[in-house]
Structures are given as C-alpha cells and as structure tokens.
Amino acid sequence: MENSWEYKRLTDLGSFSRGVSKHRPRNDLSLFKNGKYPFVQTGDVKRANLYINSNSEFYNEKGLSQSKLWPKGTLCITIAANIAETGILAYPMCFPDSIVGFTANKRVSSESFMYYIFEYLKQQIQNQASGSIQDNINIEYLTNLNLRVPEKKTQDKIVDTLSILDKKISSNYAIVNKLQLMSLTIYDYWFLQFEFPNEEGKPYKSSGGKMVWNEELQREIPEGWTSTRLKDIIVENPKSKIKVSDVKNDGEIPFFTSGVDILSTNESIVSGLNCYLNTGGNADVKYYYGEASYSTDTWCITAENETKYILPFVLNKIKPSMDKVFFQGTGLRHLQKNLLREYQFCLPDSNVVKKFSANCKNKLNTYHNIW
Numbered sequence: 001m002e003n004s005w006e007y008k009r010l011t012d013l014g015s016f017s018r019g020v021s022k023h024r025p026r027n028d029l030s031l032f033k034n035g036k037y038p039f040v041q042t043g044d045v046k047r048a049n050l051y052i053n054s055n056s057e058f059y060n061e062k063g064l065s066q067s068k069l070w071p072k073g074t075l076c077i078t079i080a081a082n083i084a085e086t087g088i089l090a091y092p093m094c095f096p097d098s099i100v101g102f103t104a105n106k107r108v109s110s111e112s113f114m115y116y117i118f119e120y121l122k123q124q125i126q127n128q129a130s131g132s133i134q135d136n137i138n139i140e141y142l143t144n145l146n147l148r149v150p151e152k153k154t155q156d157k158i159v160d161t162l163s164i165l166d167k168k169i170s171s172n173y174a175i176v177n178k179l180q181l182m183s184l185t186i187y188d189y190w191f192l193q194f195e196f197p198n199e200e201g202k203p204y205k206s207s208g209g210k211m212v213w214n215e216e217l218q219r220e221i222p223e224g225w226t227s228t229r230l231k232d233i234i235v236e237n238p239k240s241k242i243k244v245s246d247v248k249n250d251g252e253i254p255f256f257t258s259g260v261d262i263l264s265t266n267e268s269i270v271s272g273l274n275c276y277l278n279t280g281g282n283a284d285v286k287y288y289y290g291e292a293s294y295s296t297d298t299w300c301i302t303a304e305n306e307t308k309y310i311l312p313f314v315l316n317k318i319k320p321s322m323d324k325v326f327f328q329g330t331g332l333r334h335l336q337k338n339l340l341r342e343y344q345f346c347l348p349d350s351n352v353v354k355k356f357s358a359n360c361k362n363k364l365n366t367y368h369n370i371w
Helices: 042-047 061-065 111-129 139-143 152-192 305-309 311-325 337-341 350-366
Strands: 006-008 014-018 037-039 057-059 075-078 086-089 099-104 147-149 211-214 219-222 226-229 234-236 253-256 263-265 273-278 285-289 298-303 326-329 332-335 344-347
Touching: 014 139, 037 061, 042 075, 042 086, 057 061, 075 111, 086 111, 099 111, 111 147, 111 152, 152 311, 152 350, 253 285, 273 311, 285 311, 298 305, 298 311, 305 311, 305 350
Parallel strands: none
Antiparallel strands: 006 147, 014 099, 037 057, 075 086, 075 099, 211 219, 226 344, 234 298, 253 263, 273 285, 273 298, 326 332
C-alpha cells in the first residue's frame, strides 16, 4: 500500500451491519423445510473466490422472517469461525450474525476493491484474533480499522487487474468441478449400476453380462468381482508428528487437519493420490492429488497400485453414513478407524479397475485437486 494513500475507516467508505439469525437453535429444521431463500454461512464465504455463487441451504418464510435478505453485490465479511474471509453475493442471500454485510459508497469505493483489501489484510486480522476460546472479531473491531485507500480511479484500476486473475481461477475451478462430476458419474455407472464396458464396448449388465449371487454382500454382482473390506485394499501412511499450532500457514503445500480449513506449509509428508480423514470434530474426508502434509489428528490413507483411484469414490459413497463410525469420548467425537476398516464393498476385477484408473488418472493429472 502506497504511503500517499489516505487512511479511511469502513464507515467512510460505505455502510455495514451484521447478518441476522434470531431463532434458536439456528439449525432448527422448521426454518429450512421447503425453503426457497438462499442462506449462506461462514464456510460458504471461505469457499468462494471473489463471488459467492452457490449455497447449500435455503430458508423458508419462517426462516426469512427471523433473518434478512441481502441484495446482490453485498460484500460479506466473516467475524466468527472462519475469520476475515470475504466474498461478494452473486444473488440475494440471507446470512447469520457471524457475517457482516458491507455496501460501498460508489463515489468513494466499491465492494470489489474492499474484497481485495480484506484479502490483503486477512492474515494480519486472523493473527490478531487468534488465542481466544473461539476466535472472533466484532463490529467495533471493523469500525476501528484504519485502511490506506487510494482515490477511486486507482481503486478501479486495481480491481480491473486483479479481477482478470480471479476470472482465470474461477474458470480453472469450473473445469476441475466438471472433471470431478464426470468421474463420479462414470463410477456410479460402472460400479453401482454395473454398466462398465464389456469386451465389445457395450454396457455389461444391460447387455446380458453374467451376474452371480454374493453371500457376503447379499446381492448379485458381476462375475469375477469380489466382496472385500476397506482394510484389505488400503495402505495407511505414517501418523504425522506435526501439530496444527506448528503450522504458520505461509507455504505452498496443503496441510490437512480435522478442521474445515485447509492450511498450508512448506513441509511435504506424502505425494500422489491420498485420502485425508478427520479423526475428530466432524465426519469429513478430503482427497488430494499431489504433495501434501497433515496434522496429528488426521488419518491419511491410500491404496495399492491402480486401486488407489477407486478409493476416493468408495469413501465418497459412505460419507453420509460416516457419522456412524464416530463415538463420543472425553467430550469430543473421534473416528473409529477399526469400524471403517471393516467396511465391506464390491471390488471390480482388475481389468475394470485398470480401465477406470486410466480414465481418472488423466483427469487428476490435469489439475492438482482437492475434493
């Protein structure tokens, strides 16, 4: 930031106030049943790249009555959980009081420029807010921020330059998401519907492929396929010795933890396609292709040979039921690895695995990828 730029407060550049979520508990299903009003939370803001263009939950009329629908173009600033994350609403949305909405005075600034200001200051704000029982900031903190801001013409030039890069990043994300969806569709078609290509290139089951009864799975499966348990195909990587507190979040290598955030470090532990499962906090699993690191509370697994390429899809299918393999102990939830190791599923024959792996490998090699 140039020394010639003037100091400004947020109140000099626009208006802002906290989101609204008056009802308790906030996750009351009666607020969401048959909902149609988009609702975002801090995690949605963190996942956004400049624009928040997706949401997973919707308020109904009851939900809207205890909240507020913010207009398209509002800058969202998180003040709890995921601190100082920002994103601009791509369409009208509601959000809770853990998010602040900012509307710029168009004569002196813009939501886009303030987005980049907060991206620049994010690490500094997060460092200042850390250390409490639950890291957070408040309206008073934002009001007292002194920001160096150039004249509006310079702001617009900065936004024009940086937005070109963000558009490229968004385009890459769209390509990655399309590749993921293609792989998931192929997996479902081949391994759940058993319509993998036969020797003539036709769908196996619907073309009369032989199906045999499997006692362990209590269902018919293609001839040559077997039932197996997760423990029979996985390779468990060494337990990490790196604590989350040891990571400065200033590197280029992804660092996986039991939290929602993906931090970064310069220390690599594993490479290739690996699955990172939370052992506490929530039933989540992420898959990454490339060099990575992980914390002491993360279970990192892969599989032998070509089977590693079907492992993420097997785990993806059991994610909804993964809560069943967690238990409550000492006030925290922990992954019961032994139960997960015993998970039973249908393993294709080696030729089908090789064909699928070749397909997925090409897609995964295109982009280092976090799912």
